[in-house]
Amino acid sequence: MNSPPAIIGIGRTRFGEHFEADPEDLIDEAGLMALESAGIERKDLEACYISDYLLQITSKMGLEEGFISHLLEMNIPIERMRSFSSALMNACHAIEAGKYDIVLIGGIEKMTDRLSKIRDDLMLFVDRWSYYSGGTPESHHELLLREYIRKYKVNGADREKLMLTLAHISVKNHRNALWNEYAHFRREIDVERVLAARREERKTLGTYDFAPISDGATAVILANPRKAKEYTSEPIYVLSSEMATDYISYSSRPYRAGFIASRIAMEKALKAAKISIDDIKLLEVYDQSTVLEMTSLEDLGFIEKGTAWTKLYENFKDFKGYYDLDGREVYVNTDGGLKADGNPLGATGGAQIFEVVKQLRGEAGRRQVKPDGDLLYGCVQEMEGFGTKVYIHILGREKRE
Amino acid sequence: MSSEPMERRVAYIGDRLKGSRCPLCGNEYFKPKRYCGKCGRKSLGRMEEIDLFYEKGVLETCTVIREPTNRFMKLAPFIHGIVSFHNGKVRVPGRITDVIIGDGEVNLDEFEGREVVPRFRRRCSVGRSDIIPTISLAFTFADEYYPYQRYEISQPNKEYDVPGIVGYGVYVSRFRIKEVGMERSVPFIDEDAITAAVEAGKLALIHSGVDSRRIGKVYVGTESNPYAVNPIASKVAQVLKLGEDGADGVQMVDAVDTEFACKAASSMFKDAVALTFYPRDPMEYVMVIGADNAQAAPRCEPGGELDYFVGYGGVAFIFGKKDVIAEVEGWCSCTSDTPDFWRRDLEPYPRHGGRFTGEPAYFKHIIKAGRKLMERMNLKPSDIDYFVCHQPNPMFPAKAAATLGFKPEQYLPGIYVTKFGNTYSASSLIGFAAILDQAEPHKRIMVVSYGSGAGSDAYLFVTTSQIRDKRAYQKFTVKYQAENKFIHYIDYATYRMFKEGL
Numbered sequence: 001m002n003s004p005p006a007i008i009g010i011g012r013t014r015f016g017e018h019f020e021a022d023p024e025d026l027i028d029e030a031g032l033m034a035l036e037s038a039g040i041e042r043k044d045l046e047a048c049y050i051s052d053y054l055l056q057i058t059s060k061m062g063l064e065e066g067f068i069s070h071l072l073e074m075n076i077p078i079e080r081m082r083s084f085s086s087a088l089m090n091a092c093h094a095i096e097a098g099k100y101d102i103v104l105i106g107g108i109e110k111m112t113d114r115l116s117k118i119r120d121d122l123m124l125f126v127d128r129w130s131y132y133s134g135g136t137p138e139s140h141h142e143l144l145l146r147e148y149i150r151k152y153k154v155n156g157a158d159r160e161k162l163m164l165t166l167a168h169i170s171v172k173n174h175r176n177a178l179w180n181e182y183a184h185f186r187r188e189i190d191v192e193r194v195l196a197a198r199r200e201e202r203k204t205l206g207t208y209d210f211a212p213i214s215d216g217a218t219a220v221i222l223a224n225p226r227k228a229k230e231y232t233s234e235p236i237y238v239l240s241s242e243m244a245t246d247y248i249s250y251s252s253r254p255y256r257a258g259f260i261a262s263r264i265a266m267e268k269a270l271k272a273a274k275i276s277i278d279d280i281k282l283l284e285v286y287d288q289s290t291v292l293e294m295t296s297l298e299d300l301g302f303i304e305k306g307t308a309w310t311k312l313y314e315n316f317k318d319f320k321g322y323y324d325l326d327g328r329e330v331y332v333n334t335d336g337g338l339k340a341d342g343n344p345l346g347a348t349g350g351a352q353i354f355e356v357v358k359q360l361r362g363e364a365g366r367r368q369v370k371p372d373g374d375l376l377y378g379c380v381q382e383m384e385g386f387g388t389k390v391y392i393h394i395l396g397r398e399k400r401e
Numbered sequence: 402m403s404s405e406p407m408e409r410r411v412a413y414i415g416d417r418l419k420g421s422r423c424p425l426c427g428n429e430y431f432k433p434k435r436y437c438g439k440c441g442r443k444s445l446g447r448m449e450e451i452d453l454f455y456e457k458g459v460l461e462t463c464t465v466i467r468e469p470t471n472r473f474m475k476l477a478p479f480i481h482g483i484v485s486f487h488n489g490k491v492r493v494p495g496r497i498t499d500v501i502i503g504d505g506e507v508n509l510d511e512f513e514g515r516e517v518v519p520r521f522r523r524r525c526s527v528g529r530s531d532i533i534p535t536i537s538l539a540f541t542f543a544d545e546y547y548p549y550q551r552y553e554i555s556q557p558n559k560e561y562d563v564p565g566i567v568g569y570g571v572y573v574s575r576f577r578i579k580e581v582g583m584e585r586s587v588p589f590i591d592e593d594a595i596t597a598a599v600e601a602g603k604l605a606l607i608h609s610g611v612d613s614r615r616i617g618k619v620y621v622g623t624e625s626n627p628y629a630v631n632p633i634a635s636k637v638a639q640v641l642k643l644g645e646d647g648a649d650g651v652q653m654v655d656a657v658d659t660e661f662a663c664k665a666a667s668s669m670f671k672d673a674v675a676l677t678f679y680p681r682d683p684m685e686y687v688m689v690i691g692a693d694n695a696q697a698a699p700r701c702e703p704g705g706e707l708d709y710f711v712g713y714g715g716v717a718f719i720f721g722k723k724d725v726i727a728e729v730e731g732w733c734s735c736t737s738d739t740p741d742f743w744r745r746d747l748e749p750y751p752r753h754g755g756r757f758t759g760e761p762a763y764f765k766h767i768i769k770a771g772r773k774l775m776e777r778m779n780l781k782p783s784d785i786d787y788f789v790c791h792q793p794n795p796m797f798p799a800k801a802a803a804t805l806g807f808k809p810e811q812y813l814p815g816i817y818v819t820k821f822g823n824t825y826s827a828s829s830l831i832g833f834a835a836i837l838d839q840a841e842p843h844k845r846i847m848v849v850s851y852g853s854g855a856g857s858d859a860y861l862f863v864t865t866s867q868i869r870d871k872r873a874y875q876k877f878t879v880k881y882q883a884e885n886k887f888i889h890y891i892d893y894a895t896y897r898m899f900k901e902g903l
Contacts, residue, residue, distance in 0.1 A: 120470040127494075129432075132415060132524055133538035134466055134473045134481045134496040142464035143483060146509065150462060202506055204464055251483045251492045252431070256462075 004399055005095040006228035006235035008102075009038025009221035010354045015184040015342025017112045018215040023052070023059055024067050026217035027108045030350070031071070034104065034219035039231050046100040048078040049087035051107045052346035053384070057121050059110050068106070083107075084218060084349030085382040085391030089241045091222050101224040109344035111213040126385045127250055140250055140386045141289040142204045148257040148295065152306035162309040166290040167194035168316035170208045170339055173287065177336025179366035182351070184214045184342030209290045214342035218350020220357075225399075236357045239377070240272035240394045246387055257306075259387030262299035266381075269392035273377070277301050280394070281322075281329055281371040282359055282378040284352035287337040296381055297323070300392075302330060322371070331369045334359060349382035349391070356380055356395050403531045411524075413650055415536040416640045418453035418519055420491060429491040453493070453519055454640075455552040455607075457543055458484040460497070460517050465507045472525035475590060475903050478502040484517055484540060498522055498539040499546065499575050499589050501889065516543035521599045521640060522591040526903040533627060535636070539591065546575040546887040548876050552603075555610035557723035564677040565725035565862065566718050567686065568609020568871065571834045572600035573714040573821050573882045576889050578896045581709060583795065585822025587891060588694050588713040590899045594625045595633050597715030598692035601827075602641050605688065605717035608875040609724075616643040616719070617684025618655040618676060622665025622691045622826040627902075629746065632658040637690065662742060663791055664852025665826040666691025666716070670860060671732050673720040686721040693825035698750035699897070707753055710794055711900075712822025716830040726868040727837060727846070730861035733774035735766055742853035759797075762855045767791065767801045770857035771849045775805075778861060782806035785861075786844040789815030789832035791851035793823045798832075801849075814839060820883040826852075833862075835879035842866040 011033025013026050027050070035042065050068055055061045065078040081087040084107035091103045111118070123131040130140065148154070154162050171191055177183035189208060197206030228235040244264035247253050253260070270277060277300075285300070287293035294308045302325055303311050315323050322331045335341045335355040338348060356378030358364040369375065380393045413419075414432045421430045423437030423444045429451065430437075437444040463482025466473070473479075480497035497512070498520055517540035524534035543549040574597075576587040588597070598621050606613055621634040634656035638644065644654025659665045666689055673687035692715030698704040720729075741762035744751035767790050775781065782788070788807040792798045795818055802812035815832035824831055829850040836846055842864050849859040891899070 116471070120472055123470050129415075129538070130481075130494040131470065132411060132536055133494040134469060134476065134479060134525075135494055136466055136468065136470055136481075138468070139464050139466055139481050143462050143481075146462035146464060146482075146513070150513070201467065202465070202504065203467060204509070249494075251494045256483075 003096070003225045004237040004239050005092050005222050006225045006237050007220055007353070007357055007395070008223045008228050008231045008235055009034040009040065010219070010357050011037060012182055012218040012351055012354050013216050014182045015214040015216035015344055015351065021215070023055060023061060023108050023110045024071060026110070026215065027068070027106050027219070028071055030217035030219040031104060031106055034221050038221040040102065040221060042072055042074065044102050045072070045074065045076060045104050046102055047076050047094065048104045048106065049081060049091045050078065051081040051084050051087040052109055053082050054118060054122065054345060055108065055110065058114050058118055082346065083382055083384045083389070083391065084347060084353070085243070085380070085393060086384070088220065088222070088238070088349070088353065088393060089243060089391060092238055092241045095222060095224050101227045103222050105220045105222055105350070106217065107347035107350040108217045109346040110215050111344060112215050115213070126388070127248060129249055130251065138205065138210060141210070141291050143250070144256060144295065145204060145291045151257045154309065161313045164191065165309050165313045165316060166209060166294065167191045168319070169290040169293045169312070170194045172319065173333050173337040173339040176334050176367065177340030180335045180341055183336045183340055184212055185336070185340045205289060205291065211288050211338035211343040214344040216342060216344035216347045218347040218354060220350060220353055234361055236360050237396050237399050238393060239396045239399065240269040240392070242268040242272060243389060243391045245389050248385070248388055250386055258295040258299045259390055261387055261390035262296060262381060263301065265390045265392040266300045269394050273394040273396065275377060275394070278328060279377050280379045281331060281375060282334070282356060282369060283330055283332045284355055284378070284380045285332060285337065286381050286383045287333060287339050288343065290339070293332065293337065300381060322369070329371045331371065334364065334367050334369055349380065352380040352382060353393065353395070360395060360397050403527055403534070405532055408532045408534055412535055415538055416521060418493065418537050420451045420453065421448040422451045424449055427490070429487060431491050431493050453486050454537060456486050456519070457549040458486045458517050458519070458540065460512055460515050460540065461485050461492070463497070463509055463512050465502060472527065475526050480512060493538060495538045495540045497541070498591055499541045516549065517541065518543050518547060518549045520547070522596055523593065523903050533595070535595070546885055550607050550876060552607045553610060554612045559724055559867070561722050561725045561728065563728055564674045564720055564722045565728035565865070567721045567724055567726065568605050568611060569716065569718045569834050569837060570601050570604025570608055570875070571714070571716045571831050571879050571882065572597055572604055575887060576891055576899065578893065579890055583818070583822065584820050585710070585712045586714055586824070587896050587899050588902070591903055592694070592713070593627050593902055594623045594692045594694045595627065595636055597694065597713065598623070598633050598637050598690045599640050601692060601715035601717035602637050602688060602690055604875070604877055605719050606641060608871060609719045610874060611686050611719055611721070613642050614645050615685040616654060616688050617686065619643050619688040620657055620659055620666065620669040620673065620690065622659045622669060622689070623693050624660055624662050624665060624825055625694045625696060626658060632656065633692070634658050643688065661856065662853035663825045663828055664850040664856055664858055666830060667848070667850035667858045668734070668852070670718070670720070670729070670858070674729050677721050686719050688717060688719050690715060690717040691826035691830050693827055695823070695825045696750050702750070704750050704752045707751065710823045712824040714821055714824040714827045714831060716827040716834055718830070724867055725865055726871055727862040727864045730845070730863050731774060731778050732858065732860045733770050733777060734856060734858045735770045735773070736856035737766070739855040740853070741855055762853065763791070763793065763797055763851050764801055764804065766855050766857035767849045767851050768804055770859035771805045771847065774847070774859040774861060782811070784845065785811065785847050787814060787836045787840065787846040788812045789829055789836055789846070790849040791829040792816060792818035792832060793828070795819050817879060817883060831879060837864070837868065838878045838880060840864045840868065842868055
C-alpha cells in the first residue's frame with residue numbers, strides 16, 4: 001500500500017432494539033455523527049459505500065443506494081456491500097487508486113423487526129445443505145467446538161476447563177461493554193450465569209455464549225491521506241485491508257476446528273502493513289460465539305493451534321483486562337465484542353473500527369487501554385457467514401515506511 | 402411458498418446423496434462437481450458420478466438442536482452433525498432420525514464416532530399446498546434397528562420357464578404403540594407412505610441383487626398418498642434409479658400408483674407377471690410396492706374405531722424370470738360394489754361402514770377368491786403349505802383361514818397384525834414375506850388379499866431352491882423387525898403426533 005487511506009471521522013448508533021426507527025433513521029444518525037466528527041460537509045462526499053446483510057429480507061428493502069441518495073440529496077456513486085469491512089475494503093481500493101478523495105462508508109442492519117421469520121433465510125444464506133439437514137445458525141458454532149474437542153483431544157477435566165474458559169470470555173466481554181455507551185448489553189454477568197443458561201437450555205452453548213442480533217448503524221469517513229491532513233491532525237491510517245474466502249458448506253472444508261480464511265487474511269494483512277503480530281496489542285475479533293473468540297486467537301496466529309483454551313484458562317485465573325500471551329499484552333474486544341456491544345450484521349464491522357479508532361486516538365474514556373509502550377496499531381477481524389469471508393483491517397496511528 | 406424447481410434440484414441431489422469422484426486423484430465431492438480442484442482441467446469431463454445412498458458413514462461431530470429453524474420445529478429436539486464417508490474423503494451435514502431426544506441432558510460423546518446409514522425421509526415442514534420436500538441427509542445408527550446392508554448387483558444364474566418373485570423387501574418403522582394386546586407400527590414424524598415405498602423398494606433391490614436399471618415398471622399401491630394428485634411411483638423411480646437413467650435426470654421406466662384400498666398392490670402382481678411374460682417385448686423385471694400410512698380419525702370421532710388398528714409399513718416385490726425364488730402358480734380375483742370403507746375427496750379421515758364389515762365384505766370376498774382358486778387348480782387345503790390373507794385385526798384372518806379349511810400351523814406363520822397393526826395395502830403381503838423368509842424350497846403358499854370396495858386377489862406361489870441362497874442378502878427380515886430389541890414403544894399422544902407428520 002503506497003499511501004494508506006485515512007479515517008477522519010466515525011459515527012454509530014446504540015446497538016440493540018430500535019422499534020421506533022426505520023433503517024434510514026439509523027444510518028442517518030450514524031452518518032451525521034461521522035460527518036460531524038470529520039468536520040466535513042455532505043457536499044464533500046464523492047462516493048458512498050454502504051453495507052447491509054439482510055435488509056432485503058428483514059425490512060423488504062432493496063436499492064439501499066436510492067434511500068442513501070435521498071437522505072443525502074446527492075447523486076454521487078453509491079454501492080451496497082454485505083459487510084462493513086467489505087465496504088471499507090472497496091472504499092480503500094478506490095482511494096488508493098486515486099478515484100476519490102473523500103468517501104462515506106456506512107453499515108445498517110434492522111434485525112429485530114422480523115426476528116423469528118429470518119432464521120430459516122439466515123441459515124439458507126450461510127450454508128444451505130446444513131439448513132436442509134436441520135442446521136441452525138448456532139449449531140455451526142457447536143459443531144466447530146465439538147470438532148475442536150475431537151481434534152485436539154480435550155477430554156475429562158480439560159473439557160470442563162475449556163467450557164469454563166468460554167464462560168469467562170462472555171463475562172469479560174460483558175464487563176468491557178459496561179463503559180461502552182452504545183452497547184446492546186451494559187450489565188455485568190458472572191460465570192455461573194453463563195453456565196446456568198447452558199444447563200437450563202440443555203445445550204452445549206447457551207444464550208450467554210452467543211452474540212445477540214441487533215439493530216444499528218455505523219459510519220466512517222475515509223479520505224486520501226494527503227486530503228486527511230486538511231481535516232484532522234490525527235488521522236488513523238488503514239494500513240492493510242485484506243480478505244480471504246472459504247467454502248460455503250462448512251462440512252466440506254478440510255479444516256473445521258477454526259477458519260482457514262482468518263489465517264490467510266491475517267498473514268496477508270501483516271505483510272501489507274509491514275508489522276509483526278507482536279506489534280498488535282489491540283484486537284477486535286468477530287465473536288459471534290465465545291468459541292469464535294477462542295479459535296480466532298489461534299487462527300489469527302496469536303496462540304498456537306489447539307492451545308488457546310488452556311492459555312486463556314490460565315489468564316482468567318487472575319484476569320488483568322488483557323490476555324497475557326507469553327509476555328505479550330493483547331486487549332481483545334474492549335468494546336464488549338459482538339457478545340455485548342451487539343451484532344447488527346451489516347453495521348457490526350463499523351463498530352469494531354469505531355472502537356479501534358477511539359482507542360488509538362486515546363478517546364476511549366474508561367475503556368481506554370494502556371499497554372506497556374505505545375498503542376500504535378489495532379486489528380479488526382470481521383466475517384460474513386460462518387468463516388466464509390474473513391476480513392482483516394489493520395489500523396495505525398502512523399504509517400510504517 | 403416453496404419454489405418447485407429449487408425443491409426438485411435439492412431433492413435430485415439430496416434424495417440420493419449424489420456426488421463426484423476424480424478418477425485421477427480420488428478426491429470425492431458432495432454435491433456433484435464437473436472437475437476436481439486438485440487436478441483441474443485434466444479432470445474436466447472425466448469426473449465419475451458417485452452417490453452415498455447405499456453407503457455407510459460415520460457421525461464425526463454432532464450437537465442437539467433444541468431451537469431449530471422454523472421449518473424444523475416439529476422435528477426438534479434432534480441430533481444434527483457432520484457425517485463422513487469413505488474414511489473421511491467426503492463429508493455431509495446430517496440429521497439423526499428415528500431417535501426421540503428427551504428433555505434430559507444428552508451426552509454427545511455417545512453419538513460421535515458411530516456408524517450411520519442414510520435414510521430417505523421428509524426434509525421439513527411446509528405449507529399444506531406445497532411440494533413435500535424430501536432428503537436422504539437423515540441418518541440412523543447402523544448398530545440399532547436398521548442395519549447397514551450393501552446393495553450388490555449379481556449376475557443371474559438361472560432362467561425359469563415361468564415368472565415369479567426374484568426378491569422382496571419389507572419396511573416397518575422402529576416405533577410401536579402397544580394397546581389392547583396388539584402392537585402397531587407407527588411412522589416417525591418424518592415418515593409417510595412415500596418414504597415407506599422407497600424404503601421397501603430399496604430393501605427389495607438389496608435382497609434380489611437385481612440391477613435397478615433393468616426394472617421396466619414400478620407400481621405403488623396405496624390409499625394414503627399424502628398427495629391427492631402426484632404419484633409416489635415417480636419418486637420411487639427417481640430415488641431408486643429404476644430403469645436406465647439419462648444425464649437429464651429422466652428414468653426410462655414406467656411408474657404408476659394404483660388404488661383399491663388394501664388390495665392396491667396385490668392386484669398388480671398379475672400385471673407384473675404378465676409384463677415379464679409378454680412374448681414380443683418382455684420386461685426383465687417389474688416392481689410392485691404396497692405402502693401405507695393409513696389415516697384414522699381420533700377415537701371420539703366417527704371412524705375413530707380404526708385408530709385401534711392402523712399400522713404403518715411398506716412391502717416391495719420384484720417379479721421376473723431369472724433367479725426366481727417363488728414361481729406364480731395361479732391366481733383368481735373377485736370384485737363387487739361393496740363400500741365397507743371409504744374416504745371422500747378432501748376428507749382427512751376414512752369412514753368405516755360398520756354394516757358391511759365382516760361377513761358381506763371381508764369374509765365373502767376372501768373365501769370366494771380362495772375357494773375358487775383351489776377349485777380351479779384342483780387343490781385341497783392340505784395340498785397347500787402356507788396360507789396368508791389380509792389382516793385388519795387379529796380375529797378376521799384366523800377365522801377366514803379356518804373357514805377355508807386351513808389349520809393354525811398353515812396360517813399362523815403369516816400373521817403379523819398383532820406386531821405391526823393393519824398395514825393396509827402392505828398387510829397380507831408382509832404376512833406373505835414373513836412366510837417367504839422361512840419357507841423351504843418347493844412349498845406352496847396361498848395369498849389372499851382384500852380391498853374394501855370390495856375385492857380379493859388370491860395367488861398361489863411355489864418356492865424354488867434359490868429361496869435359500871438369497872436369504873443371505875436380507876438381514877432386515879419380518880421377524881427381525883417384529884422382535885427387534887431396538888423397537889421404541891411410544892404413548893398414544895406421541896403416536897397421534899407422529900401420525901400427523903411434518
